[in-house]
Structure formats: structure tokens, C-alpha cells
Amino acid sequence: MPETVTQDLPANPTTAPLPDQSLGRRAAASPWRVSRRSARANPSAIREILKLADQPGMISLAGGLPSPLSFPLDAIRAATARVLAETPHEALQYAPSEGFAPLRGWVAEHLAGHGMDVDPAQVLVTAGSQQGLDLVGKVVLDPGSTVAVETPTYLGALQAFTLADARFAALDGDVDGPSPAALRRLGEAADPARCVYLLPNFQNPSGRCIPAERRAALAAAAREARVPIVEDNPYGELWYDRAPPRPLATHWPAGTVYLGSFSKVLAPGLRLGYLVAPPDLLPKFVQAKQASDLHTPGLNQRIVSAVLQSGMLAEHLPALRARYRTGRDAMDAALHAHLGARSGLGCRWQAPSGGMFFWLELPAHVDAGVLLARAVARGVAFVPGAAFHADGSGARTLRLSFVTVTAAQIDAGVGAIADALRELA
């Protein structure tokens, strides 16, 4: 996800869409009418507050960016020079919508290492996994279709599915993830959910990793309810204690569309990800991809393919994990020091075993938006959690990132949040 939350959904996107509207009073003479789906995507008050977080000296724990210090620059420079020397015309010409064949092959092989049995022909290269969500909206959702989502869930998925005119069913859950029983009930509805969107590994925003037993139970419930799964996995390689359990897709391959990304393991600015679909469904995704942007840039695909084929991930990933583990540990220490039981501030969290985020639950009387304004005044920013909730809840939650800040900044930032909380006590 990008550096700031640049828009929010309305508090409850499951209510009826807004009526058609022109662009407001000032532009009453405009000949343009904005679509209902676009009108529902409203700019956010929080975005305005977070703009303040761009000021010099501000400690931003709001980011969703990977650390630029982790980008494998030498490997990318070498791969780029090679591609532009050896296959410049191919890299710069129109290319098949499906993606660059060697890259599709690499993905299939890589996923075999995670227990998935994928033919390269099932792989579609996308402009990051965000585009995978857009394509799911186009291929799987009709206007008014319901998508089941976790509580909380990735904001960018809510945005993408909203532009597909979808509605949301927010699944109840616990510390291990969404409830299989809740998922099973969705299959009993008169108009069952078209799919369930799950982010099993170190979820953005909650950091939660779904344990193996819960994965099996969720896949079984989805299969029983005939609600297919969209499994999003941008963070799976970023584990700091142990590798996550095998993907949901291994439990129900015919019922799972799987999304992957190179943004967190190589570099997000290349905008490269992939979608894996059951063989019968892939042609529909390819058609939707073609209508969306013809294909992912050939230059970018060939650069990443060359970087990957060099085998550099074998060294790069352990280094990346070590870097981020240090940040995770620093934030855990800072939270215990400033917001632990002895602080009396009433916050709850669980240290994530991977990914980029801590998820903080505030005491009952504190609204995270109100706290943000106080925290920004003290020189620290975070992302309030409400925007990650499809059901209008989450006012008392917030997300903290530990990957682009130093241990000292983490300590100072969490300390400032504790001070801001004390003001509101």
C-alpha cells in the first residue's frame, strides 16, 4: 500500500450508494456526471491530517512503504542494462497481455516451493497485486455483488471492489482470523457472496497470520458454502520468526484466485505482481487485463525476470528479513516501554511475526482520529484503523509501521503517542 491513505470509504459502504451527483455546487454547470461507484469513493478528513505528516521532522509511523534501503539496486541496475542491451526491441514493444513467459514460469516454480501446483499458463502478470484486485472486481463481481471481507481488511481492496460496484459483508473473527462459521453462513444467503477476500499472511493492517488449522477450516467452509476465495499474499516472504503455513490455495486450488507481488521483496515502483487463477477462469482475467491496460510493461517484466533468474533472492530475502525483524523488535520494545500494562493507558496489541505493521487497540473512550490530531501536534503520525473496516467499526484502532524508521524514531514516536493518549485520559 502507498505511503498515505489517500481516500476513505464512507463509514458504511453496505448502505445504498449515493444518488448520481454532479461535482457539487460550485460546478453545477459541469456537463459531467460522476458514476455512483466513483461518488462513493470520498476524499478523507484523515488524508488532510496525514498531509501534515509530510512536514520535516515529523516521525511517520503511518507509512505503508517498504524501506528503500532494502532495494537490490545493483541487481536491478545490472538486469536493466542487460535487458536494454540484449532485447531492447522486445522490451519496448507491445507484448502479450498474459505476461512475459519466463516470468510466468518463475512464478509457477516459486509457488511450487510453497506447496502450490501451478502451471505457468495459469499465471497472469499484473501491475502490482492492486491490479489483481481490480481484475477480480471486473471478472467476478457484478454491480451489487457481495464480497466477504475480514474485519479489518486491506483498504486498497475495499477501494478496488467499491469501483466494481460491490457491497461488503464483514466477517466476524478472533485473533486467529475470520470465523469459518461466519463464512459458511454466507453461502446460505439468498444471494451468496461472490467470493471471500482473505489476506492470510501478516495482514495489512492487523499483522495477523492465520494459523494452519484455521486455514484448513476456512478453506473447508468456503468449499462447503461454494464461496470461492481470493487469497492476497504480498507479505508472505517477510517472516521474522518462522515461515507462514501453506497458502489457502493448496487446500482448494479450483476455488482460489491467488495474488502475489514483487513490491515488498524487490521494489514497489516497478509495479509488478501476479494473479494465479484456475485454468478455466484465466482467459477471462486475460481479457480484462487487455481491456484495462493491454499488458504490464515489458521492460519491467524483463528486469524483474532477470533479477529473479540470477538467484539473488536466496541472499536478499534473509537480509531483508533481518532488517525488518530489527524494526519489529524495536517497536515491540517501545510499545512495552510506553504503552505496557504499567502505563495504565489500556492499549492492546500482539507483536506480528512478519509483515510491516503493528495493530493497536485503544481504550474504549479514545477515537483514533482524535488521537491522530494530538499525535501530529507532537510530531508523530499513524493511520487510524476505521478506514480498514467495511462495517463502520474500528474507531478505536490504529496501524503503526516499523520498516522505514530507526529504532530511535520508533521509541520517540511511540512515546509521543503515549503522551497524546495521556492528554485524552
Added chain:
Amino acid sequence: MPETVTQDLPANPTTAPLPDQSLGRRAAASPWRVSRRSARANPSAIREILKLADQPGMISLAGGLPSPLSFPLDAIRAATARVLAETPHEALQYAPSEGFAPLRGWVAEHLAGHGMDVDPAQVLVTAGSQQGLDLVGKVVLDPGSTVAVETPTYLGALQAFTLADARFAALDGDVDGPSPAALRRLGEAADPARCVYLLPNFQNPSGRCIPAERRAALAAAAREARVPIVEDNPYGELWYDRAPPRPLATHWPAGTVYLGSFSKVLAPGLRLGYLVAPPDLLPKFVQAKQASDLHTPGLNQRIVSAVLQSGMLAEHLPALRARYRTGRDAMDAALHAHLGARSGLGCRWQAPSGGMFFWLELPAHVDAGVLLARAVARGVAFVPGAAFHADGSGARTLRLSFVTVTAAQIDAGVGAIADALRELA
């Protein structure tokens, strides 16, 4: 547009959408339901024929690719090396959805040279102008909304708007373009068209350039009917006789969304284009862009920005025009030689004054799809015109490209088409 037409619309996309359908008999057990919009995008019989055109020795006049010999490789290599040396972290990190500021500035300045008064803040960088069409669908069209289109029109626009659940109204016209009276009538409908999609410069597929007077009349009719304009201009710089008249957007800035592309002037594989919207409307496009793929790759934007800032277009464009003019003239000569009045084959065409395509009208008894099968047997491929028509017409039309083939191939290819026609006489 990419090298092959990889899908067609149903013959008449204005009819009711297909009912929900599973993935066919074989996959009756699939838990996936395909959306109505995706079900409407059907694979094409023509695609299967065109696959044969990939065989060695086949002369393809079917292509929509620019000539790879025209790519400014040295400039792109130098710009890429500079970007990865000077601003690698910025180029590889997440970036604003709006696009790279210097590139947005270049676009505004460039358009000033075409008589448009554009603030850089009105410019959104897109993944080619195809993505501009996708974003128009998201922001401007509701399910069931009508888009007015030319007859014929760009196939990729029909595909993009179909995935927005749109319907089409095909505008009548003549050799100068669509009829202003027909456009005016669209404003009188109970549910007026949400926009009119126009490709004024050397249209794909027809090659037609709308004259200045017709542009003024169309803009006036659109304004009167309050049907805003989506103006697509990928080919405007590819003029061989004289520069095209000023854009429609200069006639009605508040009522026009303008799409541009670097695919035809630099290289398509970078997937870089832009959208210019009235100031009040741009934020909606930025939100839709963010939900679609977060942002266009920073590396690609910075490469193109560096190439453009070097001023190389001043030399590159005249060379590009000279190259393509040769192809245009060769095809005009071949058509006169093999299909001219003395051939008695009854074909009609007008030599385009720019772009990449000739548009051929066949005699009344010849279906272009039938002719294609005969032509492929003789070693030459083209694109039948029906897929470019939203109203199910166009069976007797076809598109010929002259930019990736030699003069000798053009002569041999057109000769083979004449022979195939004689077979059908």
C-alpha cells in the same frame, strides 16, 4: 493497439447482457461465477485465424504495433542509466497516484503547443491511453450507461467500456467523421449518453482525420446536447502531409477529457500515457487510478521524462514521420496497382494523411472474415472490420497496417488480397 485482436465483442453489444453463466459445461462444478460484463467479452473466431498469421513467412498487415526500428534506443538507454544512477530509490519506491510532477509539467507544456490551456494539476499519468479508457469507464459510466461512439471506432475502447457495463450508441457519419446532428439527438434521449468517445486524428481503424470545421460543429453539438467528450489522441503526432487541426478540447475544455499516449512516439512497451480532465473532475480520476494499480511505475515515468526533457522529440518526430510516410505511400501505390478501378474488384479506400492504417471497403458480396481465411491461405493477414463496430455492421470492411512491413511486403500482401478477392468474385 496490440499486435492482434485478441477478443471481439458480441455482434451487437447494445442488446441485453448475457445472463450470469458459469464457465461452460465442462466446468459445471466450478464455484466461480463470471460477471455479466466479463461474459460479454467473448473470445473471437478471428483471433484463431490471426494466430495463423504468426507463422514464419506470413506477411502481416494485421498489426497495430509501431515499428521497433523507430524506438529511440540510445536516448532510452541513456535516460534509464541516468535515472538508476541519480534517483534510484525514488524511481523504485511507491509514488503519488497523480504521476511524476516533471512529466505532468511536460505534458501541459506540450499541449499548450496544440492550443490547449492545461494546468499540470489537471494531468494524470496512466498506463497507456488504454488505461485512460478504463478510468473513464470507472468515473463517468454507471452500469447500463450509454456511450456514443463513432462507426467504426477503436476496438479497445469498446472492450474497456464493456467492462464498465456500458451500452453503446453508434453515431452515423460520413467521410469527415460522425454527424453533429446525430450527436445532438443523443442529448434529447430520456437517458442521454454519458459521453461521446471520439478519436479525431488518423483514427484506428479508419485512418480518418476530422477536419477543423467538423470539429467545431461536433464540439458545439456536444455542448448543446450536454454530452461531454472523451477525446483520444494516440496518433496525432504521426502526420505525413500536414499537422491535424487543433483538438476538440480547445473548443470545449470544461466538457472534454483528453487522452494522450507515448506509445506511438517513443515506445509502447513502457506503457505510458496521460489523461487531462477538467480541474473539478481530476480528483475522481486520481482515486480511480489509485484503486486500479496505485500508480504508474516510477521508473518508466522518469525514463520518459528524461528522454522528453532532452528535447530529442524535435529530431525524432520528423524522422518517425518520414519513415511511416514511406510506408503509407507504398501501400497507397500497392492498392492502386492491385485493387484500383482497373482491377474491377470494387474496393474503396482513402489514403490516410497520418497514423498507421488504411481502411478498405469491400464490394457488397464479400465478407471480410471469409476473405481473411482465403488471404491467410495465400500468406497474408489483415484485421476484418466488424469488431470495430458497436452496431453489428462493418462485415465488408477491413484494416491494413503499413508500419512494420517493407514496401515489397506491402506490394506482395496487397497483391495476395487481390488474388483472394478474385477467388470470391
